[in-house]
Amino acid sequence: MPRSRRHLLALCAAGVLSTFAAASALAQESYPSRPIHIVVPYAAGGTTDQVARAIQPALQEYLKQPVVIDNKAGAGGMIGTDAVAKAAPDGYTLVFGNSGPNAILPLLRKTPYDPIKDLRPVSTAVITPMILAVSASNPAKNLKEFLAAAKQSGSSWNFGSVGVGSLSHLTGEYFNHLAGLKLTHVPYNGGAPMMTAFGGGQLQAAFVTGLDGATMLNAGKVRYLAVGSSARTSVVPGLPAIAEEVPGFRSIAWFGVLAPAGVPDAVVARLHDAVAYAVAKPEVQKLFTERDVEARSSTPAELEQLIRDEMTQWGQVIRRSNIKLD
Incomplete structure (x- = not known):
């Protein structure tokens, strides 16, 4: 390839990368510009709902926009989770997930969403032993x-x-x-x-x-x-x-935020920082410590790996115990 052409292609590639970086930075700067809705796929007052509402005020404080909790219960968390999986990937509709609809339920029945492909992990809010x-x-x-x-x-x-x-x-x-x-x-x-x-x-x-x-x-x-x-x-x-006393035993529970697949990296980063800020607040730490659970954020990659590990662990239990849903 002639040197001049290689030089031109390199300049074009650099331009594309700089344009992407600028767009990414702009997305992070301008997001959010309106209220964010977090779907809790269970009834109000339940454990998942309690955790989501505990960090809600701090999320609003960090993001400087209202954060609205929407309870969409049904089918073991599947209905609310599916609604978010099919929502616009703009960061304004999120789900407060846990092991149930995000790792276990898809092993037990056909779900209208793929927990790995259709949802993008943001961060855990609580990780605690059973x-x-x-x-x-x-x-x-x-x-x-x-x-x-x-x-x-x-x-x-x-x-x-x-x-x-x-x-x-x-x-x-x-x-x-x-x-x-x-x-x-x-x-x-x-x-x-x-x-x-x-x-x-x-x-x-x-x-x-x-x-x-x-x-x-x-x-x-x-x-x-x-x-x-x-x-x-x-x-x-x-x-x-x-x-x-029972070698090899391990069972933990987690609760955290996930977004529809396709949400821009900059928006995921902004949301992750908001969750990390919220769970580090002294009042949030105190609330969860009093209830014997740990307020802890994770990276998106860590949460994805946790979900994958759970699917492997609990898939073995489901098959061995022949567990089925009616």
């Missing part, structure tokens, strides 16, 4: 005692969940498999009815987040025994990791 909790009337006072008693009791002991195919359900089945237990699964239609049954002594155990269990724990109706992180954690101080 906690093994028992009824206050349960004779086991620690993890070792629970494992021994559960093995002796066989299927006469149970564990509750917030529904078939939920993270709490899969965690219980995973625990059964790794610990060699036969706890019977008892599903409920959501966290509130499960915790009511739990507090009433109808369940021997359940895997919960600190957000789910705080009220019953403070009332003395349930007791925490161990955490699902791979090692002990200051998030739930004083408790052993389940992995200390």
Whole structure:
């Protein structure tokens, strides 16, 4: 190729790159210019809704625009998540996701969205271990005692969940498999009815987040025994990791922000910075610390990898336990 032509192509390429960089910077500068809607794909008052509303004021403060929480419940989070997957990729419609609709549900049924291709991770807001909790009337006072008693009791002991195919359900089945237990699964239609049954002594155990269990724990109706992180954690101080007695066990919950695929990099960066700002606020940190969960942001790449890892982990549990949705 003649030198003059190579020089011309190089200049054109440089011009394209500089134009892209300028457009990207402009997008970040001008965004947002109107209210942002965050879809919570569950009913108001639930765990996901609580986390979203806890960071909402700080998001508004950082972005200098109203941030509106829209609850679009239904089909285990699928309806609201799909609405965002099909929304304009401009950063003004987001979803507050979690393991359910973003990793587990697509493994259990055909969803109208692909959790990897149709949604773009922005950041986590909360990452927390699942906690093994028992009824206050349960004779086991620690993890070792629970494992021994559960093995002796066989299927006469149970564990509750917030529904078939939920993270709490899969965690219980995973625990059964790794610990060699036969706890019977008892599903409920959501966290509130499960915790009511739990507090009433109808369940021997359940895997919960600190957000789910705080009220019953403070009332003395349930007791925490161990955490699902791979090692002990200051998030739930004083408790052993389940992995200390059940090697290889790990189960965590996350809540975070995702956007439709195609949202510009500059807008994702701006949103990520807003979430990081929000979860670092002292009042947000305090609120979540009191509920035994950790306010923590992640990079978009870290959240995507977390979702991929969950799909691998829980896919194995679903197949082994033959879990199906009606």
